[in-house]
Amino acid sequence: MKIKIRLTEPIWRTVESREVTLELANETATVGAVLSELARLHPKFGEEIYGGPGEGDYHYGLFLNDQIVGLAQREEFVAKDGDEIFILLPVAGGDGS
Numbered sequence: 001m002k003i004k005i006r007l008t009e010p011i012w013r014t015v016e017s018r019e020v021t022l023e024l025a026n027e028t029a030t031v032g033a034v035l036s037e038l039a040r041l042h043p044k045f046g047e048e049i050y051g052g053p054g055e056g057d058y059h060y061g062l063f064l065n066d067q068i069v070g071l072a073q074r075e076e077f078v079a080k081d082g083d084e085i086f087i088l089l090p091v092a093g094g095d096g097s
Contacts, residue, residue: 002081031079
């Protein structure tokens with residue numbers, strides 16, 4: 001199966017592309033398995049995506065197609081051929097004035 005992974009700033013730099021297509025042998029795979037394969041191919045990606053200060057503390061947001069996937073729940077969501085995973089760093093800010 002083929003899964004397209006789209007990445008935003010700054011994590012795309014760990015794979016040197018804003019879009020990656022992975023081919024996996026299985027017909028389906030959990031989002032966690034897809035991320036693990038990308039981390040195997042690009043170790044800096046793994047360090048960045050799982051690099052929160054504590055267990056279960058992740059900086060990035062994930063989407064499987066149009067569905068929000070919590071990184072901590074990545075093994076509960078199943079991707080199939082043609083699906084797309086989108087990884088972004090949520091940003092908020094402002095000084096409240």
